[in-house]
Amino acid sequence: MKLKSSAILAMAIGGLSLIACNGNQNETTETESVELEVEFEEERSELQQELREMEAEIDREIQRLEAEKEEASDEMKAEIEEMEEDLRGEKSEIEKAMEEVENASENTWDDVKTSVNKTAEDIENEWKKLKTNVGEIFKKD
Numbered sequence: 001m002k003l004k005s006s007a008i009l010a011m012a013i014g015g016l017s018l019i020a021c022n023g024n025q026n027e028t029t030e031t032e033s034v035e036l037e038v039e040f041e042e043e044r045s046e047l048q049q050e051l052r053e054m055e056a057e058i059d060r061e062i063q064r065l066e067a068e069k070e071e072a073s074d075e076m077k078a079e080i081e082e083m084e085e086d087l088r089g090e091k092s093e094i095e096k097a098m099e100e101v102e103n104a105s106e107n108t109w110d111d112v113k114t115s116v117n118k119t120a121e122d123i124e125n126e127w128k129k130l131k132t133n134v135g136e137i138f139k140k141d
Contacts, residue, residue, distance in 0.1 A: 036106065037106065040106050040109055043109070043113065044101055044104065044109070047101050047113065047116060047117075048098060048101055048102070050120065051094050051097055051098045051101065051116070051120065052098075054094055054120065054123060054124075054127075055091060055094045055095070055098075057127075058087050058090055058091045058094070058127075059091070061087055061130075062084055062087050062088070062091075065080050065083060065084050065087075066084070068080060069081070069084075083130060083133065086126070086130060087130065090123050090126055090127065093119055093122075093123060094119075094120075094123065096119075097115075097116045097119045097120065100112050100115065100116055101116055
């Protein structure tokens with residue numbers, strides 16, 4: 001009988017130990033989950049800010065081109081309008097990227113982030129080319 005009581009007591013202590021360990025594991029998992037969510041939100045916010053800045057820069061450049069177009073020759077007006085159209089296309093790509101970022105979940109974030117960073121890089125490269133072209137066009141005038 002004493003052996004049976006000792007066995008039951010040992011099983012109860014072992015069971016409580018497992019429950020306690022499992023409780024700690026759940027707390028760790030919850031903490032990691034919260035940390036990942038915070039990281040996701042921070043990254044998303046940073047990327048949204050970068051995209052807004054790119055969009056604002058494009059808007060400023062379109063306004064500048066509009067002002068230049070008023071005093072430009074007919075040939076230059078055509079070139080400026082082409083550049084404006086390119087800029088509007090880039091702005092449209094930024095808007096699509098912003099929507100992707102906004103709609104991203106933690107599960108899709110890595111893919112969305114990679115895609116949007118690629119889009120941003122492509123736009124940056126196009127932006128550099130455009131700035132060079134704008135400089136060359138205004139040197140002609």
